[in-house]
Amino acid sequence: MNELIPTQETNEGQIIVSGRDLHDFLEVKTEYRKWIGRMIEYGFTENADFIRVTQKCPTPGGVQEIADHHIRLDMAKEISMLQRNERGKMARQYFIEIERRWNSPEMVMKRAMDYLNAQVQKLTTQNLVLEQQVKEFQPKASYYDLILQNKSVISVSQIAKDYGMGAPTLNRKLKDLGVQYKQGGVWLLYAKYQDKGYTSTKTHAIDSEKSKLHTYWTQKGRLFIYDLLKSQGILPVIEREQIS
Structure with missing residues (x-):
């Protein structure tokens, strides 16, 4: 499937979308700041449906802090549907397909294996540190x-x-x-x-x-x-x- 809109996976295992990337794909004419504010007023909750983030970006007037929003898939689907145009329909179907694949048995198993591998790596690292500490303290113990x-x-x-x-x-x-x-x-x-x-x-x-x-x-x-x-x-x- 072609990537219409970039997505990311959070540390908590959720798929998120940049509000600005979605704004660009939907070809919204309204300024992003005003548009996202109106979208949020439809009943979305900060830190549950989205997280506001900022980053410093160079502009003709100097370095400025630009706001963006990390949006969960459910919110992204609803915003897409609210546009009532072909771009919104395409985005919504795109997010539905991403969600379907994300929740497929194969992907669920892959995430579980990735988690287990990460835990094994963490334990291995901890054991190596512990072994080193034992070696360091062994003379004292003796x-x-x-x-x-x-x-x-x-x-x-x-x-x-x-x-x-x-x-x-x-x-x-x-x-x-x-x-x-x-x-x-x-x-x-x-x-x-x-x-x-x-x-x-x-x-x-x-x-x-x-x-x-x-x-x-x-x-x-x-x-x-x-x-x-x-x-x-x-x-x-x-x-x-x-x-x-």
Whole structure:
């Protein structure tokens, strides 16, 4: 079938026609703005039967905003019939044939297949994104798994070993980052971290009269250190090996 008047398919699966294209085909002598206004007065509803759209177009007087209307087939058929001339009859029959073909079993099946293919493509894309995210977060999960396997408190020396450094280096790093300070030979957390459950202290007897306080990190504190150091670009050895 020859395309008398261009049509488009919307994302909602409807066929629409440009009001200006219909106006041109019907060879209406009245200015489009006045003509479409009269047509709408026959009882058509905006956003149900048609949508008003605008676009900027160059004119001899400069760039101007030109109004158009995206018209549904039912409205286009009625407008065509209202013209009461041969062009209107041709347009109406043309739209009826388009509608008949659009609603044929073959076209309904094609639209259903197109929809399913689009959904499959969407899911495939989502899965690829998810796989990439899993790969990105896998190193963190591996280190978390390692931490969660250990329920006991841990010394700073053991944590430092995860990063390939010594305890003095890690202690200084935590001091520089405003996490802890040293008092009486013991590392203590600043006030903002003291009630977070990051550390635990143990007293070790030196002899019958002397003892020494030692600070140990909980697994929650170990994860805190992990996140803090990662924000500084410092990763544990296990993650560096997986990235390289």
